[in-house]
Amino acid sequence: MTSKHETPSTELPLPPDDEPRLVPALGFFAALAVVIGTVIGSGIFFKPQQVASAVGDSIALMLVLWGGCGLVNLCGALAMAELAAMLPHTGGNYVYLREAYGRLWAFLWVWAEFWVMRSGAIAALAAALALAIKNLLLTSGHASMSPAAERTVIIVAIALLGVVNVAGVHWGGLVQTVTTVIKAGFLALLGMLPFWVVGSDALADAASLAVNDGVSDVVPTPEFWSHSGVIALGTALGAIMWAYDGWGQVTVVAEEVEQPRRQIPWALCVGVLLLTALYMGANWAFYTTLTAEQLANSDIAAVPVLEKLLPGFGERLTLAMLMISVFGALNANVLVGPRVLYAASRDHRLLAPLRRIDPRTGTPAIAIVVLCGWSIVLVLLADLSAAPDERLFDKLTGYVIFGGSIFYLAAVVAVYVLRRKMPDAPRPYRTWGYPWVPGVFVVAYVGLLASMLLAGPIEAFSGLVLILLGAVAYAVIGRRQHEQA
Known part of the structure; x- marks a missing residue:
């Protein structure tokens, strides 16, 4: 436990004056763009x-x-904001897990991040970008892309954003801000368009009927708690949580945010609120324009909606927005992911090369190159092993979300741990509604993990095996570092 006047765990030693440092070049709107984008x-x-x-x-x-x-993710954001304000260091969850549980948990996070979670997210997003380009070419009357061309698009997209982010955090932040404004505007338009095209009265009548018919389905029935019902719920929750995944990533670039103790908590809370509003508006448009069967059978949710509301134009608009949306999210992961590796390199001498900051651009260039390189390899491996009837996108996200949820849960629980372990550490922001608000997130995520385990046992088991392999790797690295000391 730290004393009242000594809080060494909340401060990091500065590098020597002649060693390049990360550059705090992201303002509030860039931080908000990282959350939303x-x-x-x-x-x-x-x-x-x-x-x-x-x-x-x-x-x-x-x-x-x-x-x-x-709402669950907002509870998590309110808790994460306390950690970000108390420990505004590069690494985000890596730092919180290390301070709460020790270096093993922190290493397991960066291990899973590198091998599957972050690289898997980059791979999945790049695959989605290639799919959007392929569909846009088809709707424009061009020939379809071959598998080799799709792989080339994936590789070029990842490599291009790697170069952009090596060039400077301000360039990555600019790409993030521009793409976020465009795609958030598109989702807002999607939510409002049915009222303009169909008419508010007709839409309200249809929606009222749909709600009244569906209210009884909200109340759990015996069938709801059956094995098939729980699996269906787990599938739905896993899909939704993937759509919300990533709001905490701004904490990873804390040292590159101006006034991080103030800006990051605001960016987290405002960002999750805006995301919830945009997502509910978009899904309202989906369900009041299409039947569930039409929606379930669509390849891209917004395409049949906008084709119905904007005939002859809606599909191309959706595919263009999908390209921008995925490109922005891909950029965010390339921007954020290498900082986790950089944070780990501060603690482990064997990872020291990843700590190098490019003196010209102030970015962790080697960490960016390493993560982008492995992401490309993972895309190729996943593509080769994908079943014919399973989209590469769904295959990759199935592995990413379960492992990520375990560590998100552990990070929010860290709020309780650090309240006891570091009671006198400076906390510019304290979690609103503590201890109940973080508790909502914890209970919900325990239930989510259980339902996902039933819905996708192979993906869940693979995620757990990966984490256990990380524990073995940690022991090996620790032994080698001890021998070199």
């Missing part, structure tokens, strides 16, 4: 279909699930 990527375009397959025609249950998951 990391989340709004491919999920809102590809995941509502899975939710529709699971919940059927009940618009009420759909709203409860999307709104409820937004």
